[in-house]
Amino acid sequence: MSLRHALLGLIAEMDGASGYDLMKVFEISLGTVWQATQSQLYGELGKLTEGGLIEVSAEGPRGRKEYSITPAGRAELRHWMVETDPKPHRRDEVLLRVFFLDQVAPEDALGYMDRMIDALSGRLDDLARLEEIVPWEEEGGLTGNGRLTMEYGKRFMAMRRDWFVWARKQYEERRPGTASEA
Amino acid sequence: MSLRHALLGLIAEMDGASGYDLMKVFEISLGTVWQATQSQLYGELGKLTEGGLIEVSAEGPRGRKEYSITPAGRAELRHWMVETDPKPHRRDEVLLRVFFLDQVAPEDALGYMDRMIDALSGRLDDLARLEEIVPWEEEGGLTGNGRLTMEYGKRFMAMRRDWFVWARKQYEERRPGTASEA
């Protein structure tokens, strides 16, 4: 039930944001660590308002509703941050397939690992290019930790790519005679 | 919809397994990359049987049903493995909290990062100890890739711990004057 807390944190940070505004943040920056769809978001905003954790602080054109966090909401946010333990969500489709590598032909298995290595390398390149463009320093309150998560993304992808390279080698060593890369 | 494929892969590997057998595998080895509950598992076994991807190949005491994969199931498993792209599930509660670090007091923020660092260090130690005990080499068909995923776990946790140490330093540098570790 963390979408609740993602919204709470975002509204705390961006006082007066609308559902539409929040949605854009999910699409751009927050989406890398917690994704949500539009319908989920509006539903949760309703529940948070009902529960008194946020409130409609202003209304604008086109039915726009601007939200602010309430004291109760701020208390809940802090409670979540410092008094509850995050439970890792153990579900990784990429790794799951590795588990079943022996169920397909060797060329399929090697092909899978090669595709993963290529995809990770590509995304690492994209990130490096993106990093040069993004205007750091001029942090408008929100981007301070965006920088931390971008660094995380880089380390994560590099770790995975290196691991896949290692795993591929292990796979080949266990079955000598299989032709190497295409 | 990957629980379906996790079961398919497992049944391909362990011909004649029952729901109960599969559940134990989820609890022990597979659970680190794909978790599932008992009720979900039995439900999915029913759907897979209906869909003709697996079949009840034998029945035993206590209503035990042993499953085998069908040719259709094997085709679906291969299709999934080599012809579909795994989509990363972007949801990480640990990272989500980092996003909102500026919404709590500095001592709470540092406390959070310290707890994460400690937890990761502890789990790394556990893994190292476990690795010495586990009997490698005598692989009974299943454990070959268990070794790969264990190495992944090690690298993953080490990467996260190192990143948290770095992130903590970044946090402190941005707000000088905050007292260091307890």
Added chain:
DNA sequence: GACCACATGTAAGGAGTTACATGATTAA
């Protein structure tokens, strides 16, 4: 006036969790 961006919602269905419910076999 047409179009794009803004803006909010509902409906239906699938995936996942927690709790409940039941019973058979085996070994001490």
Added chain:
DNA sequence: TTAATCATGTAACTCCTTACATGTGGTC
């Protein structure tokens, strides 16, 4: 005979996704 393990299932509920549905305000 008692307890542990084996063994399967259902019910209720929440979470999440996809698709549909509708309308307003600003700007060219």
